[in-house]
Amino acid sequence: MKQDLAEMPDDEMTPDGATPDSAAVPASLIPHLSRAAVLLDIDGTLLDFAPTPREVWVPPGLSETLKQLYERTSGALALVSGRSLNDIDLIFAPDLFPAIGGHGAEMRLHTDSEAVAAHAPPLDPELKRRLAAIAKLSPGILLEDKGYSLALHYRLAPHAEKAIYEAVSLIRADLPNAPIEVLPGKSVCEIKHSGHTKASGVRELMMHAPFKGRRPFFIGDDVTDETVFAIMPDFDGLAFSVGRRATGVAGHFDAPRDVREFLAHLIDGETPATLS
Numbered sequence: 001m002k003q004d005l006a007e008m009p010d011d012e013m014t015p016d017g018a019t020p021d022s023a024a025v026p027a028s029l030i031p032h033l034s035r036a037a038v039l040l041d042i043d044g045t046l047l048d049f050a051p052t053p054r055e056v057w058v059p060p061g062l063s064e065t066l067k068q069l070y071e072r073t074s075g076a077l078a079l080v081s082g083r084s085l086n087d088i089d090l091i092f093a094p095d096l097f098p099a100i101g102g103h104g105a106e107m108r109l110h111t112d113s114e115a116v117a118a119h120a121p122p123l124d125p126e127l128k129r130r131l132a133a134i135a136k137l138s139p140g141i142l143l144e145d146k147g148y149s150l151a152l153h154y155r156l157a158p159h160a161e162k163a164i165y166e167a168v169s170l171i172r173a174d175l176p177n178a179p180i181e182v183l184p185g186k187s188v189c190e191i192k193h194s195g196h197t198k199a200s201g202v203r204e205l206m207m208h209a210p211f212k213g214r215r216p217f218f219i220g221d222d223v224t225d226e227t228v229f230a231i232m233p234d235f236d237g238l239a240f241s242v243g244r245r246a247t248g249v250a251g252h253f254d255a256p257r258d259v260r261e262f263l264a265h266l267i268d269g270e271t272p273a274t275l276s
Protein backbone atom coordinates (compact mmCIF):
# COMPACT_ATOMS: atom_id res chain seq x y z
CA MET A 1 0.00 0.00 0.00
CA LYS A 2 1.13 3.50 -0.75
CA GLN A 3 2.42 5.47 2.21
CA ASP A 4 1.71 8.97 3.36
CA LEU A 5 4.88 11.05 3.24
CA ALA A 6 4.60 11.30 7.02
CA GLU A 7 4.81 7.52 7.13
CA MET A 8 7.83 7.31 4.82
CA PRO A 9 10.72 5.44 6.49
CA ASP A 10 13.64 7.60 7.56
CA ASP A 11 16.00 5.91 5.12
CA GLU A 12 13.90 7.25 2.23
CA MET A 13 14.33 10.83 3.44
CA THR A 14 17.27 13.13 2.87
CA PRO A 15 18.80 14.82 5.95
CA ASP A 16 16.84 18.00 5.28
CA GLY A 17 13.61 16.03 5.16
CA ALA A 18 13.15 16.28 1.39
CA THR A 19 12.20 13.26 -0.67
CA PRO A 20 15.03 11.57 -2.59
CA ASP A 21 15.90 11.70 -6.30
CA SER A 22 15.17 15.38 -6.72
CA ALA A 23 16.23 16.68 -10.12
CA ALA A 24 15.60 20.05 -11.65
CA VAL A 25 12.85 20.05 -14.26
CA PRO A 26 13.16 22.82 -16.82
CA ALA A 27 10.09 25.05 -16.77
CA SER A 28 10.21 24.83 -20.57
CA LEU A 29 8.90 21.27 -20.26
CA ILE A 30 5.52 22.69 -19.29
CA PRO A 31 3.54 23.21 -22.48
CA HIS A 32 2.36 26.72 -23.23
CA LEU A 33 -1.11 27.13 -21.74
CA SER A 34 -2.60 27.76 -25.17
CA ARG A 35 -1.67 24.16 -26.06
CA ALA A 36 -1.95 22.52 -22.65
CA ALA A 37 -4.61 20.59 -20.77
CA VAL A 38 -4.28 21.05 -17.02
CA LEU A 39 -5.37 18.00 -15.01
CA LEU A 40 -5.31 18.24 -11.24
CA ASP A 41 -6.01 15.88 -8.37
CA ILE A 42 -7.64 17.54 -5.37
CA ASP A 43 -6.89 16.05 -1.92
CA GLY A 44 -3.19 16.02 -1.11
CA THR A 45 -2.43 17.92 -4.35
CA LEU A 46 -4.43 21.15 -4.49
CA LEU A 47 -5.73 20.93 -0.93
CA ASP A 48 -4.00 20.01 2.31
CA PHE A 49 -5.32 16.97 4.10
CA ALA A 50 -7.84 17.51 6.87
CA PRO A 51 -8.92 15.15 9.66
CA THR A 52 -12.18 14.36 7.85
CA PRO A 53 -13.34 14.75 4.23
CA ARG A 54 -15.76 17.56 5.11
CA GLU A 55 -13.11 19.69 6.82
CA VAL A 56 -11.04 20.55 3.76
CA TRP A 57 -10.97 24.18 2.70
CA VAL A 58 -9.87 26.08 -0.36
CA PRO A 59 -7.03 28.47 0.49
CA PRO A 60 -7.29 32.10 -0.65
CA GLY A 61 -6.31 32.55 -4.27
CA LEU A 62 -6.67 28.95 -5.40
CA SER A 63 -10.09 29.31 -7.02
CA GLU A 64 -8.92 32.43 -8.82
CA THR A 65 -5.83 30.58 -10.07
CA LEU A 66 -7.97 27.71 -11.34
CA LYS A 67 -10.40 30.08 -13.05
CA GLN A 68 -7.52 31.84 -14.80
CA LEU A 69 -6.01 28.53 -15.90
CA TYR A 70 -9.44 27.55 -17.20
CA GLU A 71 -9.57 30.75 -19.24
CA ARG A 72 -5.97 30.55 -20.50
CA THR A 73 -6.52 26.96 -21.68
CA SER A 74 -9.86 27.77 -23.29
CA GLY A 75 -11.58 25.45 -20.83
CA ALA A 76 -9.05 22.61 -20.87
CA LEU A 77 -8.67 22.40 -17.11
CA ALA A 78 -10.17 19.48 -15.19
CA LEU A 79 -10.15 18.30 -11.62
CA VAL A 80 -9.47 14.55 -11.48
CA SER A 81 -10.64 13.24 -8.15
CA GLY A 82 -11.81 10.32 -6.10
CA ARG A 83 -14.50 12.59 -4.72
CA SER A 84 -17.99 12.72 -6.22
CA LEU A 85 -18.79 15.64 -8.53
CA ASN A 86 -21.33 16.84 -6.01
CA ASP A 87 -18.65 16.94 -3.33
CA ILE A 88 -16.20 18.72 -5.64
CA ASP A 89 -18.78 21.37 -6.43
CA LEU A 90 -19.52 21.93 -2.75
CA ILE A 91 -15.83 22.36 -1.98
CA PHE A 92 -15.22 24.90 -4.76
CA ALA A 93 -18.66 26.58 -4.62
CA PRO A 94 -19.72 28.82 -6.21
CA ASP A 95 -17.18 27.94 -8.89
CA LEU A 96 -17.65 24.97 -11.21
CA PHE A 97 -14.87 23.25 -13.09
CA PRO A 98 -14.77 20.40 -15.59
CA ALA A 99 -14.12 17.29 -13.56
CA ILE A 100 -13.69 13.56 -13.39
CA GLY A 101 -15.20 12.32 -10.13
CA GLY A 102 -15.29 9.07 -8.19
CA HIS A 103 -12.03 7.73 -9.67
CA GLY A 104 -13.55 7.85 -13.18
CA ALA A 105 -17.13 7.00 -12.19
CA GLU A 106 -18.43 10.44 -13.21
CA MET A 107 -17.40 13.08 -15.71
CA ARG A 108 -18.32 16.65 -16.58
CA LEU A 109 -16.60 18.03 -19.66
CA HIS A 110 -17.90 21.58 -19.63
CA THR A 111 -18.99 23.96 -16.91
CA ASP A 112 -21.71 25.54 -19.02
CA SER A 113 -23.75 22.37 -19.29
CA GLU A 114 -25.42 20.16 -16.75
CA ALA A 115 -24.32 17.10 -18.67
CA VAL A 116 -22.64 14.60 -16.41
CA ALA A 117 -21.73 11.16 -17.66
CA ALA A 118 -22.02 8.38 -15.08
CA HIS A 119 -19.83 5.38 -15.75
CA ALA A 120 -20.67 3.20 -12.79
CA PRO A 121 -23.88 1.65 -11.44
CA PRO A 122 -24.64 1.85 -7.72
CA LEU A 123 -22.89 -0.69 -5.51
CA ASP A 124 -25.04 -3.67 -4.59
CA PRO A 125 -27.08 -2.66 -1.48
CA GLU A 126 -26.29 -5.88 0.40
CA LEU A 127 -22.57 -5.47 -0.29
CA LYS A 128 -22.80 -1.87 0.86
CA ARG A 129 -24.57 -2.89 4.06
CA ARG A 130 -21.84 -5.41 4.89
CA LEU A 131 -19.07 -2.94 4.14
CA ALA A 132 -20.77 -0.18 6.12
CA ALA A 133 -20.87 -2.46 9.19
CA ILE A 134 -17.04 -2.32 9.23
CA ALA A 135 -17.29 1.27 10.48
CA LYS A 136 -18.55 -0.15 13.76
CA LEU A 137 -15.16 -1.79 14.40
CA SER A 138 -13.84 1.36 16.05
CA PRO A 139 -14.88 4.88 16.94
CA GLY A 140 -13.31 7.26 14.45
CA ILE A 141 -13.88 5.16 11.34
CA LEU A 142 -15.88 7.33 8.94
CA LEU A 143 -18.08 6.05 6.18
CA GLU A 144 -18.30 7.95 2.90
CA ASP A 145 -21.04 6.63 0.64
CA LYS A 146 -20.66 7.84 -2.94
CA GLY A 147 -23.38 5.55 -4.28
CA TYR A 148 -21.16 3.81 -6.80
CA SER A 149 -18.44 3.26 -4.18
CA LEU A 150 -17.94 3.25 -0.46
CA ALA A 151 -14.96 4.62 1.43
CA LEU A 152 -13.90 3.70 4.95
CA HIS A 153 -11.79 6.52 6.38
CA TYR A 154 -9.48 5.78 9.32
CA ARG A 155 -7.43 9.01 9.62
CA LEU A 156 -9.01 9.43 13.07
CA ALA A 157 -8.55 5.74 13.90
CA PRO A 158 -5.18 4.72 12.42
CA HIS A 159 -5.00 1.66 14.69
CA ALA A 160 -8.02 0.24 12.81
CA GLU A 161 -6.28 0.04 9.41
CA LYS A 162 -5.38 -3.66 9.64
CA ALA A 163 -8.81 -4.68 10.94
CA ILE A 164 -10.54 -2.73 8.18
CA TYR A 165 -8.53 -4.38 5.41
CA GLU A 166 -9.01 -7.82 6.97
CA ALA A 167 -12.77 -7.33 7.20
CA VAL A 168 -12.94 -6.07 3.62
CA SER A 169 -10.89 -9.07 2.45
CA LEU A 170 -13.32 -11.47 4.11
CA ILE A 171 -16.28 -9.85 2.37
CA ARG A 172 -14.36 -9.77 -0.90
CA ALA A 173 -13.58 -13.50 -0.57
CA ASP A 174 -17.31 -14.23 -0.36
CA LEU A 175 -17.82 -12.48 -3.70
CA PRO A 176 -15.02 -13.73 -5.96
CA ASN A 177 -16.84 -12.76 -9.15
CA ALA A 178 -18.11 -9.36 -8.10
CA PRO A 179 -16.83 -6.59 -10.42
CA ILE A 180 -15.38 -4.61 -7.55
CA GLU A 181 -11.92 -3.69 -6.37
CA VAL A 182 -10.36 -2.45 -3.17
CA LEU A 183 -8.55 0.85 -3.63
CA PRO A 184 -6.12 1.80 -0.87
CA GLY A 185 -5.70 5.53 -0.43
CA LYS A 186 -4.33 7.86 2.19
CA SER A 187 -5.93 6.74 5.45
CA VAL A 188 -8.83 5.37 3.44
CA CYS A 189 -9.92 2.01 2.06
CA GLU A 190 -12.35 2.39 -0.82
CA ILE A 191 -14.42 -0.32 -2.48
CA LYS A 192 -15.42 0.58 -6.02
CA HIS A 193 -16.45 -0.94 -9.32
CA SER A 194 -13.45 -2.24 -11.19
CA GLY A 195 -14.60 -0.94 -14.57
CA HIS A 196 -13.33 2.58 -14.19
CA THR A 197 -10.21 4.34 -12.97
CA LYS A 198 -8.90 7.86 -13.07
CA ALA A 199 -6.93 6.79 -16.14
CA SER A 200 -10.03 5.56 -17.99
CA GLY A 201 -11.68 8.87 -17.14
CA VAL A 202 -8.72 10.89 -18.43
CA ARG A 203 -8.55 8.80 -21.62
CA GLU A 204 -12.18 9.62 -22.31
CA LEU A 205 -11.77 13.28 -21.38
CA MET A 206 -8.88 13.61 -23.82
CA MET A 207 -11.12 12.46 -26.68
CA HIS A 208 -13.29 15.55 -26.37
CA ALA A 209 -12.88 19.26 -27.03
CA PRO A 210 -11.36 21.36 -25.61
CA PHE A 211 -8.99 18.71 -24.24
CA LYS A 212 -8.48 16.77 -27.47
CA GLY A 213 -5.17 17.42 -29.22
CA ARG A 214 -3.66 19.30 -26.27
CA ARG A 215 -0.62 18.24 -24.24
CA PRO A 216 -1.86 17.36 -20.77
CA PHE A 217 0.04 17.70 -17.57
CA PHE A 218 -1.31 15.97 -14.51
CA ILE A 219 -0.40 16.52 -10.87
CA GLY A 220 -1.41 13.94 -8.25
CA ASP A 221 -0.27 12.42 -5.00
CA ASP A 222 -2.04 9.15 -4.34
CA VAL A 223 -1.95 5.53 -5.52
CA THR A 224 -5.01 6.12 -7.70
CA ASP A 225 -3.12 8.91 -9.47
CA GLU A 226 -0.45 6.48 -10.61
CA THR A 227 -2.84 5.14 -13.27
CA VAL A 228 -2.86 8.63 -14.77
CA PHE A 229 0.92 9.09 -14.44
CA ALA A 230 1.26 5.93 -16.53
CA ILE A 231 -0.83 7.13 -19.47
CA MET A 232 0.55 10.67 -19.78
CA PRO A 233 3.14 9.59 -22.41
CA ASP A 234 0.25 8.37 -24.62
CA PHE A 235 -0.80 12.00 -24.94
CA ASP A 236 2.72 13.43 -25.09
CA GLY A 237 1.92 14.65 -21.60
CA LEU A 238 3.76 15.05 -18.33
CA ALA A 239 3.09 13.80 -14.82
CA PHE A 240 4.14 15.31 -11.50
CA SER A 241 3.71 13.78 -8.09
CA VAL A 242 3.31 15.39 -4.68
CA GLY A 243 5.02 14.41 -1.43
CA ARG A 244 7.36 11.90 -3.04
CA ARG A 245 8.83 11.16 -6.42
CA ALA A 246 6.59 8.57 -8.05
CA THR A 247 7.69 6.28 -10.86
CA GLY A 248 7.55 7.85 -14.31
CA VAL A 249 7.01 11.44 -13.26
CA ALA A 250 8.91 14.42 -14.63
CA GLY A 251 9.23 16.00 -11.19
CA HIS A 252 7.60 16.29 -7.84
CA PHE A 253 6.35 18.86 -5.36
CA ASP A 254 6.90 18.56 -1.66
CA ALA A 255 3.43 19.68 -0.59
CA PRO A 256 0.12 21.09 -1.89
CA ARG A 257 1.21 24.65 -1.11
CA ASP A 258 4.06 24.17 -3.63
CA VAL A 259 1.56 22.98 -6.25
CA ARG A 260 -0.60 26.04 -5.63
CA GLU A 261 2.42 28.34 -5.92
CA PHE A 262 3.52 26.60 -9.12
CA LEU A 263 0.10 27.02 -10.74
CA ALA A 264 -0.01 30.68 -9.77
CA HIS A 265 3.45 31.17 -11.32
CA LEU A 266 2.26 29.52 -14.53
CA ILE A 267 -0.27 32.28 -14.90
CA ASP A 268 2.29 34.94 -14.08
CA GLY A 269 4.59 33.41 -16.68
CA GLU A 270 7.32 33.12 -14.08
CA THR A 271 9.66 30.21 -13.68
CA PRO A 272 8.29 27.92 -10.98
CA ALA A 273 10.68 27.93 -8.07
CA THR A 274 9.35 25.02 -6.07
CA LEU A 275 9.26 22.24 -8.62
CA SER A 276 12.02 19.72 -8.04
Ligand SMILES: O=P(O)(O)OC[C@H]1O[C@H](O[C@H]2O[C@H](CO)[C@@H](O)[C@H](O)[C@H]2O)[C@H](O)[C@@H](O)[C@@H]1O
Binds near residue numbers: 048153
Ligand atom coordinates in the same frame (compact mmCIF):
# COMPACT_ATOMS: atom_id res chain seq x y z
O1 LIG B 1 -8.50 11.90 -5.74
P1 LIG B 1 -8.49 12.93 -4.66
O2 LIG B 1 -9.08 14.24 -5.09
O3 LIG B 1 -7.13 13.10 -4.05
O4 LIG B 1 -9.46 12.36 -3.52
C1 LIG B 1 -9.04 11.23 -2.77
C2 LIG B 1 -9.96 11.05 -1.58
O5 LIG B 1 -9.97 12.31 -0.92
C3 LIG B 1 -10.80 12.40 0.25
O6 LIG B 1 -10.20 11.68 1.30
C4 LIG B 1 -8.90 12.13 1.62
O7 LIG B 1 -8.95 13.50 2.05
C5 LIG B 1 -9.62 13.75 3.30
C6 LIG B 1 -9.60 15.23 3.54
O8 LIG B 1 -8.29 15.71 3.60
C7 LIG B 1 -8.93 12.96 4.41
O9 LIG B 1 -9.60 13.17 5.66
C8 LIG B 1 -8.90 11.48 4.04
O10 LIG B 1 -8.11 10.76 5.02
C9 LIG B 1 -8.24 11.27 2.68
O11 LIG B 1 -8.31 9.89 2.29
C10 LIG B 1 -12.20 11.96 -0.06
O12 LIG B 1 -12.94 11.89 1.13
C11 LIG B 1 -12.26 10.63 -0.80
O13 LIG B 1 -13.60 10.40 -1.25
C12 LIG B 1 -11.37 10.70 -2.03
O14 LIG B 1 -11.38 9.43 -2.70
